[in-house]
Amino acid sequence: MSIDDQIQEFVVTRRPDLVRFAALQLRDPALAEDVVQETLMAAMHGAAEFGSRSSVKTWVYSILKRKIIDTLRTRRREVPISQLGDAGEDDDGVEGLFDQRGFWATEHRPHRWADPEDSLEQQQFWRVFEVCLDRLPERTSRVFMMRELLELDVAEICQELAIATSNCWVILYRARMGLRRCLDETWFAR
Amino acid sequence: MMNCKQATQLMSQELDRPLTWRERMALHLHNLMCSGCHNYRKQMAFLRSALRSRSGGD
Numbered sequence: 205m206s207i208d209d210q211i212q213e214f215v216v217t218r219r220p221d222l223v224r225f226a227a228l229q230l231r232d233p234a235l236a237e238d239v240v241q242e243t244l245m246a247a248m249h250g251a252a253e254f255g256s257r258s259s260v261k262t263w264v265y266s267i268l269k270r271k272i273i274d275t276l277r278t279r280r281r282e283v284p285i286s287q288l289g290d291a292g293e294d295d296d297g298v299e300g301l302f303d304q305r306g307f308w309a310t311e312h313r314p315h316r317w318a319d320p321e322d323s324l325e326q327q328q329f330w331r332v333f334e335v336c337l338d339r340l341p342e343r344t345s346r347v348f349m350m351r352e353l354l355e356l357d358v359a360e361i362c363q364e365l366a367i368a369t370s371n372c373w374v375i376l377y378r379a380r381m382g383l384r385r386c387l388d389e390t391w392f393a394r
Numbered sequence: 395m396m397n398c399k400q401a402t403q404l405m406s407q408e409l410d411r412p413l414t415w416r417e418r419m420a421l422h423l424h425n426l427m428c429s430g431c432h433n434y435r436k437q438m439a440f441l442r443s444a445l446r447s448r449s450g451g452d
Contacts, residue, residue, distance in 0.1 A: 225449060265449050306397030313430035320440045324447060333444070351410070352445040358410045377406040384437055 207251050207260075214260045215244050222268060228337060229272055229349045239275055243268040269354050276346075277364070298381050314384075317392045329391060336386035340379055347372060348379035396424045401431045405438055 205213070219240065227236035247254075247264050254263055301312040308314070323329040337345060350361045362372045396404075401424045404417055413421070425432045 269449070302397075302399045306399035308398045308430040314433040314437060316433050317437060317440070320437075324444060352442065353449050355446070355449075373407050373410060376410060377403055380406050380438060380441060381402070383441060384434070
């Protein structure tokens with residue numbers, strides 16, 4: 205199969221995944237469609253330079269990530285990160301997980317997750333995952349997705365958003381705590 | 395001894411920066427005795443790999 209055909213096939217079968225990936229981060233379905241459309245055009249157009257350095261999936265996602273970063277950057281000029289809603293960031297339930305000495309409260313102590321790898325194969329798991337991501341406060345989820353989905357390093361994120369490194373770590377910690385707890389309660393505890 | 399709150403903070407940070415030797419030792423000792431944090435660490439690694447598998451990091 206030629207590179208053009210491989211890209212065509214990927215686009216047709218995986219387009220919904222790409223749109224969901226973009227929508228999670230942009231929180232705007234119409235804008236996500238636009239960004240994916242641009243990505244696909246860029247992918248088709250750049251097929252010649254793709255060669256076979258990586259898989260089509262990795263390559264298309266790398267283009268999409270760059271476009272999402274650009275879009276977030278443009279939008280941030282309009283809405284600074286400090287203005288994003290982040291209700292209750294100071295008390296988002298992390299404190300309540302531990303006792304006064306800072307050890308797990310008995311009812312919150314993490315239990316082993318059964319066969320997490322199997323969950324990855326299940327569509328339903330990803331829906332739960334997305335709902336859990338969506339539940340994070342907006343600013344928290346923005347930083348977390350820049351780190352885990354766009355794979356920027358902490359220094360880049362801090363610089364980009366003009367926040368202190370230590371603050372970045374705290375936000376990422378809260379995001380992971382919140383996501384872990386949500387998955388634990390809605391998926392693994394079934 | 396390090397408590398669970400400090401341990402979970404370090405287990406989050408180890409996904410974002412290299413821990414110092416001292417931090418790694420303290421965390422290791424804590425997790426030997428704490429099943430909750432031992433499980434937490436595995437779950438953090440799972441979250442990372444799940445998200446990366448989604449976005450083309452295969």
